[in-house]
Amino acid sequence: MTDVRAPLDETAELPSVVTALNGNGRAAGDPTSSADTTRADERKPPARKRTPRRPKEMTGTDIITMIGSFVSALCFTWLVFSVLTDGIGWLGFGVTVFVVYLVLLWFVTADRIGATAATDRVATSVILVSAFVIMIPLAWLIWFVITKGFPVLRDAFPHFFTQDQRGVTPVQAASAGGAGHAIVGTLEQVALALAWSLPLGVMAAIFLNESRSRWRRPVRIVTDAMSGLPSIVAGLFIYAVFILPYAKKIPLFSFNGFMASLALALIMLPTITRTVEVVLRLVPDGLREASLAMGSSRARTTWSVVLPTARTGMTTAVVLGIARAVGETAPLIFTAFGYDLMNSNPFNGAQEALPLFVYRNIRKPDQSAIGRGFAGALVLMLLVMGLFVIARYIGRDRSKKAGRRARRTAVRQYLQETEAS
Amino acid sequence: MTETFIEHSEPDPLFVGVPDPGATASFTSATPVMPVMPVAQVVDAPDIDLVDDAPKRVALIGGPPPGAATLQSVNACAWFGGRLVLEDVNLVMPAGHVTALIGPSGCGKSTFLRLLNRMHELVPNAQLDGQILLDGNDIYERGMRAQEVRMRIGMVFQKPNPFPAMSIKENVLSGLKLARIKCHAKDELVEQSLVRAGLWREVRDRLNEPGGGLSGGQQQRLCIARSLAVMPNVLLMDEPCSALDPTSTRRVEETIEELRGEVTVVIVTHNMQQAHRVSDTCAFFLAAENEPGRVIEQGATDKIFSDPEDSRTLDYVTGQFG
Numbered sequence: 001m002t003d004v005r006a007p008l009d010e011t012a013e014l015p016s017v018v019t020a021l022n023g024n025g026r027a028a029g030d031p032t033s034s035a036d037t038t039r040a041d042e043r044k045p046p047a048r049k050r051t052p053r054r055p056k057e058m059t060g061t062d063i064i065t066m067i068g069s070f071v072s073a074l075c076f077t078w079l080v081f082s083v084l085t086d087g088i089g090w091l092g093f094g095v096t097v098f099v100v101y102l103v104l105l106w107f108v109t110a111d112r113i114g115a116t117a118a119t120d121r122v123a124t125s126v127i128l129v130s131a132f133v134i135m136i137p138l139a140w141l142i143w144f145v146i147t148k149g150f151p152v153l154r155d156a157f158p159h160f161f162t163q164d165q166r167g168v169t170p171v172q173a174a175s176a177g178g179a180g181h182a183i184v185g186t187l188e189q190v191a192l193a194l195a196w197s198l199p200l201g202v203m204a205a206i207f208l209n210e211s212r213s214r215w216r217r218p219v220r221i222v223t224d225a226m227s228g229l230p231s232i233v234a235g236l237f238i239y240a241v242f243i244l245p246y247a248k249k250i251p252l253f254s255f256n257g258f259m260a261s262l263a264l265a266l267i268m269l270p271t272i273t274r275t276v277e278v279v280l281r282l283v284p285d286g287l288r289e290a291s292l293a294m295g296s297s298r299a300r301t302t303w304s305v306v307l308p309t310a311r312t313g314m315t316t317a318v319v320l321g322i323a324r325a326v327g328e329t330a331p332l333i334f335t336a337f338g339y340d341l342m343n344s345n346p347f348n349g350a351q352e353a354l355p356l357f358v359y360r361n362i363r364k365p366d367q368s369a370i371g372r373g374f375a376g377a378l379v380l381m382l383l384v385m386g387l388f389v390i391a392r393y394i395g396r397d398r399s400k401k402a403g404r405r406a407r408r409t410a411v412r413q414y415l416q417e418t419e420a421s
Numbered sequence: 422m423t424e425t426f427i428e429h430s431e432p433d434p435l436f437v438g439v440p441d442p443g444a445t446a447s448f449t450s451a452t453p454v455m456p457v458m459p460v461a462q463v464v465d466a467p468d469i470d471l472v473d474d475a476p477k478r479v480a481l482i483g484g485p486p487p488g489a490a491t492l493q494s495v496n497a498c499a500w501f502g503g504r505l506v507l508e509d510v511n512l513v514m515p516a517g518h519v520t521a522l523i524g525p526s527g528c529g530k531s532t533f534l535r536l537l538n539r540m541h542e543l544v545p546n547a548q549l550d551g552q553i554l555l556d557g558n559d560i561y562e563r564g565m566r567a568q569e570v571r572m573r574i575g576m577v578f579q580k581p582n583p584f585p586a587m588s589i590k591e592n593v594l595s596g597l598k599l600a601r602i603k604c605h606a607k608d609e610l611v612e613q614s615l616v617r618a619g620l621w622r623e624v625r626d627r628l629n630e631p632g633g634g635l636s637g638g639q640q641q642r643l644c645i646a647r648s649l650a651v652m653p654n655v656l657l658m659d660e661p662c663s664a665l666d667p668t669s670t671r672r673v674e675e676t677i678e679e680l681r682g683e684v685t686v687v688i689v690t691h692n693m694q695q696a697h698r699v700s701d702t703c704a705f706f707l708a709a710e711n712e713p714g715r716v717i718e719q720g721a722t723d724k725i726f727s728d729p730e731d732s733r734t735l736d737y738v739t740g741q742f743g
Contacts, residue, residue, distance in 0.1 A: 212545065286582035290644070293540060294651055295572025296599030304598055308586035 062121070065108050073101035098129065142381070149378030152371040160375060164352075165340040170364075174371030179379060181342040182357035185257060186383065188346040189336065189353055190326050192261030193268055197321060200265075201272030202307075202314070208273070209280040210302050227270035234266040235331030243334070255337035257346025260353065263331035268321040275320050279313025280306060312396070319391040326384055329355040354380040467701050467721055471517045471682055479610045481652055482603040485573040489516040489685045490654035492537060492574070496551035498713075499532050499541060507532050508713040510551070512704055514655075519677060519686040521696035521722065524706030524737070529714025530689045533706070534657050537687065538574035539567045555655070572600045575653035579660045581640035583632035583647070590628040592643055596651040610650055618646035619676045638669020645676060649684075656680065658688040662695065674699050693738055697726050705734045 077097045081088045088096065102122050110118035153160055155175035163178035204223065208216050238259050246253035253259070283306050291301040307314070332338070337350040338360050354376055361373030471489060478487075492514040499507040507529040514520040522530045535541040537553055539560060552559045560570045583592050593611045597604055604610050611628065615621040620642040624635070632643055641661060648656060658677075662670040677699045680686055690696050696703060703725040708714035718725060718734045729735045736742055 284582065286578060286580055287584060289540065289543070289576075290578060290582045290584070290647075291595070291599050292543065293538060293571050293576035293578075294596040294599050294648065295568045295570075297568055300599055300601075304595070305584055305586075309584065311586065 061112075062109075065112070066105060066121070066125070069104040069108060070097075070101050072104055073097050076100055102126070145374060145377050145381060148371070149374035149376075152375040153378055156375065160379070164342040166342075168340075170366045170369065172368060174368040174375070176368070177372075179352075179354065179357050179372070179376050181339065182352040182354045182376060183379065183383070184342065184344050185336065185339075185346075185351040185353040186326065186355075186380075188344070189257045189260045189264060189332075189351070190322055192258065192346060193264035193325055194318065194322065196261065196265040197268040197272055198318065201269055201317070201321070202276050204269075204273045205276035205280055206302055208277045210298065210306065223270045223273050226266075227274065229266065229270075230330075231267055231328050232330035232333075235263045235334045237266070238263045238331070239334035252347060255335065255350040256348055257336055257343075257351040260332050260336035260351065261346065263335045264325040264328060267328055267331060268325045271324045272317050272321040275317035276310075276314055279310045279317065282313065283309045315391050315394060319388055322387055322391070323384060326387070327355055327380065329359045332356050333359075354383065467723075469515075469517050469682055469701065478652065479604065479606050479613055481597075481610075482605075484600075484602045484652050485654050487652070488654065489683060490556045490573070491516040491554075492655050492685060492687065493554040494533070494536070494551065495554065497533065497536055497553060498550040499529065499536055500548040501544065502546045505713040506708075507536070508715055510716050512716060512719060514685055514687050515702065516556075516685050517682045518701040519681055519688065519699050521700030521703045522687065522689045522706060523691075523693065523696050523703060524714070524717075525708075525742070526691070527714075528706040528708040530706050531659055532714075534576075534659050534687060534689050537655070537657055538571050538576055540571070540576065542567070568600065572596075572602075572651055573653055574655040574657060575648035575651060576657045577641070577644050577648055577659065577661045579663055581637055581644050581664065583635070583640050583643050585631065585633040587632060588629045589624050589632050589635070589643060592632040593646050593650050596647055600651055602651060614646040614650040615643075617649050617676070617679065618642045619672050619679075620646055636669075638665045638672060641665060641669065641673060642676065645673070649680075653684065655685040655687065658686065660689050660691060663691065670695070693726075693740070697722060705729075705731075705737060707733060707737070 074097055077093060077100060081093060081096070087093075102125060105125060106118045106122050108118075109121045152174045155173070156178060160175075160178040160180075161183065162180045164181035165177040168177035204219065207213065208220055208223075242253045242262070243255065243259060247255070287305055287309060288301055291305045292298070296304070332353050332355065336353050336356060338356045339350040339352045343349050343351050358373045358376040358380065361369045361376060364370065364373075494510050494512045497507065497510040497512075498505065510529075510533055512520075512533075522533065524530050532541065536549060541547050541549060549561070553561060555570070555573065559565070560574075584595055587595060590611050593614050594607055596602070597607075597610075612621060612625075615624065620639060623639060624643075632640065635643060641664070645656075645661070662673050665673065674695065677686055677688065681701075688696075688699065700722045702720065703722040704719035705717045705725065706714050707717045718729055718731045725734060726738050729738065
């Protein structure tokens with residue numbers, strides 16, 4: 001057997017790298033380790049002057065061409081539709097400006113650089129503009145809710161988060177009372193819904209992905225069909241099956257947060273199942289084989305190897321499930337029913353939820369109630385964002401950072417060993 | 422099929438050169454029907470001193486019995502769906518020896534290896550015939566649990582596959598958790614397994630860091646340490662060095678060298694030099710076009726590489742084809 005590491009020892013650079021690492025713990029080439037850089041400079045030939053080139057880079061001329069084309073398009077369209085004809089409407093104006101801009105840009109660039117570059121610039125413009133156009137509705141929506149809801153929320157801060165609507169009359173200002181009862185209701189209902197649907201969804205996903213049953217296909221089809229279930233039907237189902245026949249006899253089956261959580265669980269279940277199934281499918285088969293080859297049962301492999309590996313993805317599943325359910329209004333109308341006062345017991349009595357709060361207030365005739373509704377919508381959006389951040393934090397990939405550190409240590413170790421031998 | 426072989430039950434010439442008293446004992450006591458190879462092929466394996474180092478090893482509760490075990494295949498066949506990929510493989514892998522399976526791609530070496538610890542049956546539509554005897558007991562017999570078989574016959578895969586969600590230490594100990602084995606001296610077991618796999622010096626200061634942060638060669642040795650922690654009687658290796666650089670390959674080979682005598686090693690490799698270096702006995706697999714793979718020749722490694730009986734073996738080991 002030949003010593004394959006021998007040639008490494010003879011290379012001139014390695015010992016100096018090792019001493020640098022041993023001496024001050026910094027990587028070679030680090031500008032702060034001056035002793036090492038001077039030694040490296042002595043060996044290096046004088047640096048040739050280089051100009052870095054990035055073939056795809058936009059130069060100043062390109063940007064000027066784009067701006068010029070846009071201004072020309074604007075002027076041309078204005079000339080045609082505002083001076084010569086009687087107009088086309090703002091939407092038609094915008095579209096015309098864009099189309100003319102693309103045509104001008106193509107011809108100018110084709111004349112300057114060539115047809116290939118011109119096509120590239122036009123494609124870049126189209127894709128960029130599309131991306132911004134897609135973001136417009138989202139930004140608009142957020143802006144709309146903030147402008148309507150923020151003044152009310154500012155006036156009602158902080159009692160909007162703690163008080164309910166006790167004693168609030170229609171003549172009072174929008175900042176009177178709060179939505180504390182709705183926040184509590186939403187949190188409780190979604191938490192309960194998650195408690196029902198997460199175990200079921202994970203079990204179903206394990207069945208779909210880890211078993212070899214003939215029933216996987218039917219289950220998958222049913223899950224897909226369920227994800228298309230209209231949310232009002234979910235609420236109606238709970239209403240018709242539990243509340244309508246049993247409400248008089250059993251208090252648990254009357255309007256309350258528990259019934260709402262069942263309806264929400266129906267909405268969340270398919271989302272969680274399909275998302276978890278996808279992340280389980282991403283777990284490499286090699287890990288399952290490695291586990292089985294050590295004498296593990298299939299159940300133990302799933303529990304100790306597959307699920308921990310897919311932990312980050314499962315958090316995403318939870319986030320998606322919550323996001324799907326937290327804004328649902330329709331299933332709550334027949335189940336939680338809505339209530340103006342604080343009811344923190346989800347198992348007894350009608351309960352408010354944030355979407356219901358928004359829905360019920362926006363429909364009222366007085367301006368102050370409508371303002372309260374928008375403040376509720378803003379709080380709902382903040383709540384969803386907060387849940388996202390929390391879920392991301394819990395499911396963050398802890399291995400990445402430590403992995404980088406480990407790799408660095410591995411390299412250092414290797415170099416030390418090479419020196420030793 | 423075993424019934425037809427009862428008549429041939431005479432002292433097995435196979436175990437003449439293999440000092441393994443456990444094998445013959447279990448033949449008479451544990452197995453009612455004595456399975457015998459229909460075509461007696463004497464493997465002239467070189468003698469190896471079996472190391473009985475049970476006292477100095479960390480004790481496991483509920484683990485495999487100590488020592489290396491003899492593995493033998495009798496008329497082993499394998500199908501994927503309706504396609505026969507491996508036909509009538511009769512092979513002895515003597516206790517404590519390193520056996521190399523060589524041959525071109527697609528000749529059924531890996532399939533055979535997966536037959537040996539019942540990983541073959543995990544593939545949908547996979548079927549098999551014949552017997553795999555672990556110290557004389559058929560591992561496919563009714564009443565044999567696949568989990569116990571796999572606990573006694575460990576496996577290292579082609580691609581290093583440490584569990585990414587576990588630290589180095591947890592990776593080594595994962596076998597205990599997964600196979601429900603108890604151990605009172607876990608720290609000692611971690612050290613012992615990593616030392617045996619030749620990884621201890623490199624990772625002893627960062628046992629709690631994730632296994633995925635190691636280099637490819639270190640990951641593969643971590644996988645070997647993980648398999649060794651359960652103290653298997655046999656270790657199967659499916660091209661363990663094909664994804665590694667020469668330095669890491671040498672480390673893995675040193676590890677195999679140290680395991681000789683303690684564990685029976687069966688290694689599939691495409692690297693002729695490697696097979697020559699590490700193995701005591703060797704089996705050459707070959708599959709003609711549209712035909713299942715068969716064992717062309719088996720015997721002591723030195724003989725296979727210097728003076729093989731079959732011309733195809735000579736062509737392969739000298740690099741004429743494949």
